[in-house]
Amino acid sequence: MDTSKIKMVVFDIDGTLIAERENKIQASAVTAIHALHDKGFKVLVATGRAPYFIKPHVFEVIDSDYYVTINGQCVMNRQHEIISRHDLNKTDIQQLLTLCQKENIALGCKCSNQIVVLHDYDRFVEYYGHGEQPNGRFLDGTNSIDILDKDMAMGLFLVGDVQKIIDHKDEFPQWTFSRAFSWGLDIFDKDVHKSKGIEDVLEILGLSWEEIMVFGDADNDLRMIEKAGIGIAMGNGTENLKKIADYVTSDLDKDGIYNGLKHFKLI
Missing domain, CATH: 3.40.50.1000 (HAD superfamily/HAD-like)
Structure with a gap:
């Protein structure tokens, strides 16, 4: 070599x-x-x-x-x-958000400066933050997905019974789903x-x-x-x-x- x-x-x-x-x-x-x-x-x-x-x-x-x-x-x-x-597509995130709301799965978006939580803020912070203080790393975006217009998500993380979302992965062929712990799911652009x-x-x-x-x-x-x-x-x-x-x-x-x-x- x-x-x-x-x-x-x-x-x-x-x-x-x-x-x-x-x-x-x-x-x-x-x-x-x-x-x-x-x-x-x-x-x-x-x-x-x-x-x-x-x-x-x-x-x-x-x-x-x-x-x-x-x-x-x-x-x-x-x-x-x-x-x-490499930003994700907002329309795709909205489709996933609708599914997460239906299945009661917490959804967080990895943006450039913090994680914007679009569904179930408290549970997301509890699990993803491993009990630590948020320290400005999490932003409650549960009122509107439009908050992403300021800083689009580059990755997603789900908390809960994530198998319910994995069962729908064929609806999101543009993404890679990667299991993280028994309760978490990482999502990235497949390319x-x-x-x-x-x-x-x-x-x-x-x-x-x-x-x-x-x-x-x-x-x-x-x-x-x-x-x-x-x-x-x-x-x-x-x-x-x-x-x-x-x-x-x-x-x-x-x-x-x-x-x-x-x-x-x-x-």
Whole structure:
């Protein structure tokens, strides 16, 4: 594998930089990423999280050049300015809202600055916020869907007996439905994913896939690991990911990021 072509390194967050139930990136990973910056590599963070649900610690210690968020729907630069976004269609959201109201399913819209809840605000905040204070991250939009005209949704999340909605997924062929917990459902544009957000950045920088290295741990990292010049799976990653990765590093909590970058002599 030719590492001399690598110009940018991409990191997933959950399960790659931060372990479940942890709030901080491992010290060895921080050291490694700072070394990448010092050597002139671009750094990109790619996550399914919305910008306002990325832990502040990540912004503080990584100082990433770019952030691909909401599974590729929203891309920000280092100054947290949105440089590309892929909005959902308001008419489609209205169709889903009508179904959610009928089936008593809470519906939240992932917009650029906060989640706008269109149905059952209290239940949505209780579950999605995991009991934490909203802290301005949620907006009650249950009175009118027109609130989205100011900031259109780029992703959706449902709370409740979501199988009732999954049973209707054929009515929404334009979307991808992804189960999250027993009570939640993530919905995205089927043509947009982390790798699409990365491609938006590659176009800006004039780079190609073969010039990037990617670290990931989960099945939603498959596309970007497969496309990358060098795709690295964490030792704690899924078997599906390990099968297609170019290299499997050690677990996240066993200095996986540091060891992976050392193995390829990027640091």
